[in-house]
Amino acid sequence: MRYWTNELWRLGYLAGGFSLIGGLLGYLGWGLALGLSLYLFVHLKHLKSLYTWLITNPHEEPPPGDGVWGDLLDRLYRYQKGQRQAQERLRSILNRIQESSEAMRDGLVMLDNHGDMEWWNSAAEQLVGLKASHDRGQHITNYLRDPVFIDYFNRLAYREPLTLQSPLSDNLTLQISITLFGDNERLVMLRDVTRLYRLEEMRRDFVANVSHELRTPLTVLAGYLETYSDYADDLPPRWQRGLGQMQSQTDRMQHLVEDLLTLSRLETDELSDNGRCIDMSALLGHIRDDAEGLSQGRHTFSIEADASLSLRGEEQELRSAISNLVFNAVRYTPEDCHITLRWKADDQGLLVEVEDDGDGIDPVHLPRLTERFYRIDKGRSTATGGTGLGLAIVKHVLIRHQGHLEIDSHPGEGARFRCHFPDERACQASAPQASSALAQ
Known part of the structure; x- marks a missing residue:
C-alpha cells in the first residue's frame, strides 16, 4: 500500500510540475501531457525490462527497479527463490523415492490413467524384462499378454493379488498386485514368489498323497x-x-x-469356463432339506430366492460350499434359532446369503475363519464333528467361480455369510436343466 501511495505522489509531482512549467510558458495542456508521457515512459521501460527478463533468463535474478516496480520485482525474486527451494526439496524427495525403489527386490511399474507404462524400477526389468528404450509408453497388456492378467486388469477388482508365470521364464512365478490412485492411475507391484509357490506345490502334493494313502486303510478299518x-x-x-x-x-x-482331497482337487483342477446353468432356487431347497435332517427339528429354516435368476457353474462344488455354510449354522447355533437362505441380485452382482440369529462371532476371528483347521472353539468343533476345513472349501469354490466371501457377525447378533458372484455368471436356465436339478 505504501508503494502505491508513493507512486501516486510521483504521478502528482510529475503532472503538477510540468503543468506549472507549461502554464508559465502558456502551454498548460502540453506541459501536463509531457509529464504524463514521461511517467508512462518510465513504466514502459520497466515493463520492457520485466518482459526481456521473463523471455531470456527467467532463472536469473530479476532486473532492478524503483517504486512500485521495485517492490513487484523484489516480490518476484522472493517467490522465485521460494519456488526454487521447493523444487529442490521435491527433487530430493523424488531422488530418495527412486533410490529406495531401486533398492527394492519387488518390481514397481507406474501406469497412467490409460494403462500405459510411465516408470518402473530395475527389479521390474529383471522380473518381466522391461526396457526403457522401447517399452516406455506402451500399454501394459501389450507386454503382459496372459489372458488371466488381462481379465484381472480390466475388471478393476484388485482385492486379491494375481499369481502367474513371468513372460521371461516359465520357471519364474510372480505375484502381481495393483493399486488404484489419483485419476484412475495404477501402481503395479511384482513379487518373485517362485520359492513360496514351489513350497505350496510341495505342500499340496504332500497333503493330497497322504490323504490318498490314508483313504485305503481307513476304508479297511471302517469295514x-x-x-x-x-x-x-x-x-x-x-x-x-x-x-x-x-x-x-x-x-x-x-x-x-x-x-x-476336496481341497486338493479345488486347488489343482481347472474350472470349465462354461459349466452349466444351475437353478439356484431348487438347489437351495435341496440344501434346506439336508439341513433339516441334520437339525432334527432343533432349528427353523426359510428360503428367500429369486426364481428368475440362475447361476452358471459347477453344481456339485456350489452345493458343497453352500451346504458347508448352512451345516455350520446348524452345528454352531443353539436350538430354536432361525436360519435363512437367500438368493438374489445386489449392487455387486449375484448373491447367496446364509443368515442365522444365533450367538454370533467375535469380529477378531473373522479374518481367519477361512484358514485351514482354524477353529474358534476347538472343543466345540471336535464335539460337533467339524474338521476346520469347511470355510476353506467355501473360499476356494468361490474363487473358482470368480466370487468372494464376506462375513458379518457380532456377538449376540447372529452371523451373515455372503457369497458374491459377478454378473457374468448369470444365465437363463432352460426347462430340462431346471427339472433335472429338482430331480437330484
Whole structure:
C-alpha cells in the first residue's frame, strides 16, 4: 500500500510540475501531457525490462527497479527463490523415492490413467524384462499378454493379488498386485514368489498323497468296525465302548481325508469356463432339506430366492460350499434359532446369503475363519464333528467361480455369510436343466 501511495505522489509531482512549467510558458495542456508521457515512459521501460527478463533468463535474478516496480520485482525474486527451494526439496524427495525403489527386490511399474507404462524400477526389468528404450509408453497388456492378467486388469477388482508365470521364464512365478490412485492411475507391484509357490506345490502334493494313502486303510478299518459292530451285543461292555469310540474316530478321520482331497482337487483342477446353468432356487431347497435332517427339528429354516435368476457353474462344488455354510449354522447355533437362505441380485452382482440369529462371532476371528483347521472353539468343533476345513472349501469354490466371501457377525447378533458372484455368471436356465436339478 505504501508503494502505491508513493507512486501516486510521483504521478502528482510529475503532472503538477510540468503543468506549472507549461502554464508559465502558456502551454498548460502540453506541459501536463509531457509529464504524463514521461511517467508512462518510465513504466514502459520497466515493463520492457520485466518482459526481456521473463523471455531470456527467467532463472536469473530479476532486473532492478524503483517504486512500485521495485517492490513487484523484489516480490518476484522472493517467490522465485521460494519456488526454487521447493523444487529442490521435491527433487530430493523424488531422488530418495527412486533410490529406495531401486533398492527394492519387488518390481514397481507406474501406469497412467490409460494403462500405459510411465516408470518402473530395475527389479521390474529383471522380473518381466522391461526396457526403457522401447517399452516406455506402451500399454501394459501389450507386454503382459496372459489372458488371466488381462481379465484381472480390466475388471478393476484388485482385492486379491494375481499369481502367474513371468513372460521371461516359465520357471519364474510372480505375484502381481495393483493399486488404484489419483485419476484412475495404477501402481503395479511384482513379487518373485517362485520359492513360496514351489513350497505350496510341495505342500499340496504332500497333503493330497497322504490323504490318498490314508483313504485305503481307513476304508479297511471302517469295514471291519462295521462288521464287528454287528456282534457288539456279544462283547463285554468295555469292548463295546471302545468299539463305539473307534467307529466315531474312524468316521471323523474319513471326513477329514475327504475334505483334504476336496481341497486338493479345488486347488489343482481347472474350472470349465462354461459349466452349466444351475437353478439356484431348487438347489437351495435341496440344501434346506439336508439341513433339516441334520437339525432334527432343533432349528427353523426359510428360503428367500429369486426364481428368475440362475447361476452358471459347477453344481456339485456350489452345493458343497453352500451346504458347508448352512451345516455350520446348524452345528454352531443353539436350538430354536432361525436360519435363512437367500438368493438374489445386489449392487455387486449375484448373491447367496446364509443368515442365522444365533450367538454370533467375535469380529477378531473373522479374518481367519477361512484358514485351514482354524477353529474358534476347538472343543466345540471336535464335539460337533467339524474338521476346520469347511470355510476353506467355501473360499476356494468361490474363487473358482470368480466370487468372494464376506462375513458379518457380532456377538449376540447372529452371523451373515455372503457369497458374491459377478454378473457374468448369470444365465437363463432352460426347462430340462431346471427339472433335472429338482430331480437330484
